Amino acid sequence: MSTPDEKIQDLALEEVLGDRFGRYSKYIIQERALPDARDGLKPVQRRILFAMHVEGNTAEKGFRKSAKTVGNVIGNYHPHGDSSVYEAMVRMSQDWKVRNTLIEMHGNNGSVDGDPPAAMRYTEARTSKISSELLRDLDKETVDFVSNFDDTTSEPTVLPSRFPNLLVNGSTGISAGYATDIPPHNLTEVIEGVIKRLDKPDCTTLDIMKLIKGPDFPTGGIIQGIDGIQKAYETGKGRVVVRSKTVIEDMRGGRQQIVITEIPYEINKATLVKRMDDLRIDKKIEGISEVRDETDRTGLRIVIELKKDANADGVLNYLFKNTDLQISYNFNMVAIFNKRPQLMGVISMIDAYIAHQKEIITKRSEYDIRRAKARQHIIDGLMKALSILDEVIRIIRGSKDKRDAKLNLQTTYDFSEKQAEAIVSLQLYRLTNTDITQLQQEADELATQISALEAILGDENNLIACLKSELNEIKKTYKTPRLTVIENEISEIKIDTEVLVASEDVVVSVTKEGYVKRTGMRSYSASNGEDLSMKETDHAIFIQTMNTMDSLLLFTSKGNYIYRPVHELPDIKWKNLGEHVSHLVSDTSAEEEVVAAIPMKTFSETDYFLFVTKNGMIKASAVLNYKPQRYSKTLMAINLKGDDSLISVETVIGNEEVFLASHNGYGLRYSISEVPLSGARTAGVKAMNLKAGDYIAGAKVIVPSETRDLVLVTQRGSAKRMKLSEFETISRAKRGLLMLRELKSSPHRFISLDLASSKDIIHIATNKEVVVDMDVSNLRVTDRYSNGSFIMDEQLEGVPVETWLSLATITENTVE
Template identity: 65%
Template sequence: MVDQAKYLDLPFEEVIGDRFGRYSKYIIQDRAIPDARDGLKPVQRRILYAMHHERNTHDKPFRKSAKTVGVVIGNYHPHGDSSVYEALVRMSQTWKVRNVLVEMHGNNGSVDGDPPAAMRYTEARLSSIASELLRDIERDTVDFIPNFDDTDHEPVVLPAKFPNLLVNGSTGISAGYATDIPPHNLTEVIDAVITKIDKPNATVEDLMKDIKGPDFPTGGIIQGIDGIKKAYETGKGKIVLRGKAETEELRGGREQIVITELPYDVNKANLVKKFDELRLDRKVEGIAEVRDETDRTGLRIVIELKKEADSAGVLNYLFKNTDLQVSYNFNMVAIHNKTPKLMSLAGFLDAYIEHQREVVTRQSQYDLRKAKDRAHIVEGLIKAISILDEVIATIRSSKDKQDAKRQLMAQYDFTEPQSEAIVTLQLYRLTNTDITSLQQEADELQKQIAELESILNSEQKLMQVIKKDLRNIQKTYKTNRLTKIEDEIEELKINLEVMVASEDVLVSVTKDGYVKRTSLRSYAASKEDDITLKDGDYLISLEEINTTDTLLLFTNKGNYLFVPVHELPDIRWKDLGQHVTNLVPINKDEKLIKAIPVREFSEDQFLLFFTKNGMVKKTELKQYLAQRYSKALVAINLKDDDEVVSVHQTDGNQEIFVASNKGYGLWYHESEVNTVGQRAAGVKAIQLKKEEFVVNGEVFDDLSTPSIVLLTQRGACKRMSLSEFEQSSRAKRGLIMLRELKSKPHRVAGLIIVNDQDLVQFQTEDGNLQEVYPLQLNKNDRYSNGSYVVDTDLTGEVVRAWKKPIYSKPFAEETEE
């Protein structure tokens, strides 16, 4: 039978909540978060105290680390040896700690992330500056508590004669709290403490005259003084930290980038590996070789560049895409009054000053107590010497030591401590010289007592003692600043040429969405008709452009895809190509209608959109420059069931011709269309009637040579001169271009403006593609229906017509210039 009286019936949530609450409190207060007063976590404090207690100090020989770890575990820290040894090692690593607290012989790890040697191989001792954290701990300066098994005592906090938390920083993660406090320069921090003592209401601006910002042991460059200021004001802030890199010239006009300092807490081996991966994967052009030339004289990573490589561009790319530049986020949480607290710079300084006030007060009280006790004894000795014969006679007549003390206290009014000192007095101390020295000692003690009492009675004198002590430490351990600070965060601009090898390629785009780039060699070795297309698909663009250019692909649903040419798949001319959805996802019913190559998104260029429901929209090209392009972007705002029928790039001074399916054509100047934003819907292009829609909108600038070619659904094609039309204004009805028939009327399937050499393609209902050379047709007036070019009884109606894309070089003139 289970004895129910031994068990409590409690809700599971309550039990778990209580246990986890206790665990959280423990790891916050006693494991992961440092104390605001001495800047140490419990394990660090216990290691330093154990080494001090065992006299394993900087002026004594090194001792095996295993011995120290054993003492710490056995006496103070009942946890695993690895946690103690790792904490010991970290305090000795010059690339982690600004002023090391432990000196170590042997392998204590490396900036490459190599592990330290086992503790049986390494030796350690306290550093000189660590002794300043423990100085005067025997003078009752801090509270002691029993250790875990009540066999010994350990300090709650160390006297910390310098502000260790700011000097060495701290990092840790506990339950619900994390901390990230960067290291600082000892000289600057002590200056700030003194400023705060002299001017308790000092602002962050005042303190930042002393503390410029963090000073990392690995050096580097901090950018963003506003982030430092915000962190010092609130405890949270963000800065950019980058390595120190310089460009050196080599023979033959080549250059190399030399990195001599890394951002704090960055693994050098991983960084070098990343540099080499970028070279091998050709993510960045221009890197010839990466070498780690680090030796005992200092860190040195060399990135050798190819001839004529853009060294500034490569360096900016490395800053942006590797840990050569990182963000550092301040999160200044520390234990203050037994509570985890996000603290400002002023809060840290106040906590430290308050701690020093208590330490120096207790130290002075201890010294005063000792001085008064000694003065009392010296006074008794002087009195005893003045009546020496009587004292000797009394002692000689006594039975034993205790009786002698009683007789002295009874006959001469000596106190118990004085009597003890007299009976234990050595005979040689009764010489004349010693009497003089006793009198001198008494005078010195009175001065000391007066000084200590004045310190305890005056806040000002107390603070002077603290400041004097800090200045001595500053003078002894002064070091120059390692980290450089720059006010602004540099914007990293990377030329595309740095990442992409500049190469002219042929880019083809089909209506069904198959895109590819082909090397000019592959194209030259094939016939133009060798290209593979799916049934019913056809080319909408075929142009020679550079890998550093951009392709804008527009869909009938009013979206556009921003595709850098170098990201297009490199495929042979004969092969099909890759579907655009592999680059950017689009809907199944979306079709590509236009591909526009762009070299620069310049101010004086525009995009002109025509929609099926008779709208036209004009927007500056630069608005289509996208920073993120992993999905389709909005090119035009379409209403209801509207679709885009055509898109053109213009210089803002073109002629516009819009045609409807019922045979109306309208000609006007581009200036009739106002410029609007990227997501706007546009304005009315042409007036439409019921069941009428726009077949196409064209732009042109030469008024003399172009011909207007029109194909109807019945397979008729006719060519007209522009002179058949009058230039009008936007949103009008336009002029009729077909003779109206009562039965089987012609409807426009396609309208194209062509020049002398252009070829028109059209597609019939059976999916076949056919071609017509417009200049073989006679010119007609507006009232004819043209000549039949296909028998639609056999093929089905003509469904669409377009100008056949020819191999072109859109930027040829720019290149020649």
């Protein structure tokens, strides 16, 4: 039961969530994850440095336990977990994370291998020397202070920051809806860039880039892509490539090794070394014999020892591509400016810093003037008192007490209360001529100081000169050389196949139904001459020894082709069925058949592919047109019209002839030079003049020294062997010569064509699980007017053989 005193609000859930999350988001954006554009610090970092400053835990004094500082920060300024404070403290001490460390730490403060730091009870810390430049003049009312979380003390909202810490040390963080990635830069270059902006307020980003050349990572490395730097400096967003610094060294025995001395920023070295070694163990790359981390106190050193005759540049390129030896760094320069997160270019960052410094110098000068004038007022009173010393002593001796003495001095000689206080507090030893000289000297110095400070406040040029002088002093004191090399262009990474794959011979097989595999020579030799494993209705169209460095092109009946390097073909034992081409590419159709398999060692600039289609089109296209950059899907080999299909693909050099046989019995022979060259996506030209209902049953390329005979098979199970000399060379797109004797009933029709010698064996496959093998030597040579010899019964199981024959005849290939 609720009591009457309870206040229950009836609010919509979305309103409550929106309000609460809005407040939370505002807090973590402004007060946690993003740095301030003026001092480059997140609140936790600022509180750590301020707490250490207040406690005197500074560079000129000894180290103190980190736990003491963490407890002080949590108790006074940052009411959050101790781990978040300690981790921020450790990061500011890690010289591989920040360009100029803000904290010095004794003990284990982690490593570039990702090792965690020792617990805070074991480590000791103090602010570094350069941190004093961030905190200098903090006590001169230069920045605003606010009450801490429990109103027991106060803390600064920003530090004076005598150097541009945001650019020098960079920042990284993630808040609600915002993230930041600001790379570190070289202190000398940044200060020179700020001075350039002061001297030339209308300077451009390119002008600044002549001085601030780019990020300067504490881990060194090589930055590639000056356009990316320029874009980031102009807009706040950009991308560059960061590459490790490497050298290839010669070893004894003709071997080489790759030595890495610098790695990209914020990369875990141990993870990088493990990744490279895993590539060696998993045999994703050939040529690496060992990966060693030889890093010691003298510096980073990773050694990749190579095998004999390994391609060092190829291995290195592969590692650049597939490991964090090379990374992309994306600028996202977001900082809090005017209490809001803002994407800032380098000029806006410099301008924010300059505006902050002008305010700091102005407030500091005003403070120093107030102090100097107050002291000047006291000095004037003391000098006046010393000039009438006897009267002053008389008045003091005649007064009742200190208060009465002060009052008498004020009324008698017109001293102010502060002057009177200084006079009555004066010690007797100060009443000497020497002291008057010192007072006069101090008065002169104060007058000079006040004049100089007023000049700074009265003239913007004097203020800028003061700022430049202070910046030059810091540059001189903390100057460091650039660690990261800048290169204009991003190098293209080309990976040679030989560094990825072991060069070895394999047996590659392709069947008519589209089953593909590669088989190691050991598995093939162990098969004891067994035939290729395949379905009973299938037959091989390609069996050949190839090298894993070669490529295979598979052309399909739909005019497409599939490209695969041999080492990417499925590795399957000879006794097992291959893998269907639909597993190689996802976009093949069920009715698509493989019509040709062509091995490629190199894509020659002089070779051509010759394509012939069923409906009488022919096309010649350069082999180079068929070397793809990407090959995850089928690619177009020839543009087929209507219901046309591709029936033949062969490689030619241009001095050959082509022989075409039509279904109705016509044969045409002509020079390939009559076929014009065209691109990969063209349809070609007319190959043969076909009658209505006729189509091309087979096509073969004839080389100049060809000695083989033509072998044709008809749908009735007849085979016919003819000499090529029966056909003269005529022109393209003619009908050709008749090669069959016409029969009134059951005429013969050609279904396939091949070239064969007497030593070859012809396979005739059917769709009824019947395969007929025939020695070509048993087939007599006939003239054009013969219908050939029957090589199988016209009736098989009572069904005409013409309904059985479905697959082309081939000359048996043997593995070399």
